[in-house]
Amino acid sequence: MTQVAAPRPRSVLTIAGSDSGGGAGIQADLKTFAAHGVHGLSALAALTAQHTRGVTAVHAPPIAFLRAQIDACFDDFDVRSVKIGMLATAEIVEAVADALALHPDIPVVLDPVMIATSGAKLLDDDALGALRTRMIPRAHVLTPNLPEAELLLGRDISAGADAEDALAALRALGAHGVLLKGGHLDEGDEVVDRYADADAQFAHRAPRLDIDGHGTGCTLSSAIAARLALGDDAAAACRAGIAYVHRAMRDAYRPGRSEVSVLGHL
Numbered sequence: 001m002t003q004v005a006a007p008r009p010r011s012v013l014t015i016a017g018s019d020s021g022g023g024a025g026i027q028a029d030l031k032t033f034a035a036h037g038v039h040g041l042s043a044l045a046a047l048t049a050q051h052t053r054g055v056t057a058v059h060a061p062p063i064a065f066l067r068a069q070i071d072a073c074f075d076d077f078d079v080r081s082v083k084i085g086m087l088a089t090a091e092i093v094e095a096v097a098d099a100l101a102l103h104p105d106i107p108v109v110l111d112p113v114m115i116a117t118s119g120a121k122l123l124d125d126d127a128l129g130a131l132r133t134r135m136i137p138r139a140h141v142l143t144p145n146l147p148e149a150e151l152l153l154g155r156d157i158s159a160g161a162d163a164e165d166a167l168a169a170l171r172a173l174g175a176h177g178v179l180l181k182g183g184h185l186d187e188g189d190e191v192v193d194r195y196a197d198a199d200a201q202f203a204h205r206a207p208r209l210d211i212d213g214h215g216t217g218c219t220l221s222s223a224i225a226a227r228l229a230l231g232d233d234a235a236a237a238c239r240a241g242i243a244y245v246h247r248a249m250r251d252a253y254r255p256g257r258s259e260v261s262v263l264g265h266l
């Protein structure tokens with residue numbers, strides 16, 4: 001009897017940093033992919049020694065090894081989308097951009113990770129230019145928080161109409177769609193996440209959750225990448241990603257000695 005090969009499952013690749021504490025980075029990404037029913041692939045761009053109180057050390061793998069991880073994933077799996085997180089150095093940004101240039105049709109969700117909530121620096125200052133010119137124009141969805149958006153634009157952003165202007169300025173950097181996360185903006189008891197691309201835009205308002213959560217940005221960008229892999233367009237993927245992070249925040253728990261929570265991925 002001939003056996004019919006089962007179709008390969010949809011895969012999503014995260015190119016990001018490892019968090020030894022299991023709350024952010026690659027570890028959060030893989031949990032998010034699993035919760036969405038897609039196969040998770042990972043290329044480690046940086047390793048952090050980290051717990052709920054902060055980052056104690058950072059190590060970057062050799063560039064050739066990072067490239068080998070990315071190429072190995074594309075060589076074998078049905079990669080439907082890519083999520084990019086912590087890239088640490090300009091050299092890593094360049095290497096990832098070069099590797100992705102071979103796969104121009106795969107949508108990329110770019111979380112422009114720069115500084116952790118704990119204050120730890122996750123991207124060298126001199127890497128900002130490479131991120132702006134080499135990665136952002138390649139992004140299908142760019143997901144900056146407020147401090148990241150301010151560094152990318154070189155100016156302060158305040159709530160309301162100014163945030164709308166910032167969203168337009170961020171789009172002018174070349175990503176297809178931009179989701180400006182509102183968690184760091186002071187808009188009273190609400191968090192307003194703003195999204196825009198050429199065809200769609202929305203402002204998502206939700207009551208602020210009283211949680212000192214770790215890994216929310218990683219989880220959001222991974223959920224968006226998973227939804228893109230499942231067939232959503234960018235705006236729908238962002239809405240679904242926001243809803244997923246809200247559920248994961250409600251299920252958050254405290255695995256370390258600090259008050260910082262890690263999201264729950266059911």
Ligand code: PLP
Nearest residue numbers: 017024025086116117214215216
């Ligand atoms: N560690 C790694 C490897 C990350 O990629 C990130 C954020 O993207 C963080 C830590 C910081 O996460 P948070 O700011 O949510 O604590």
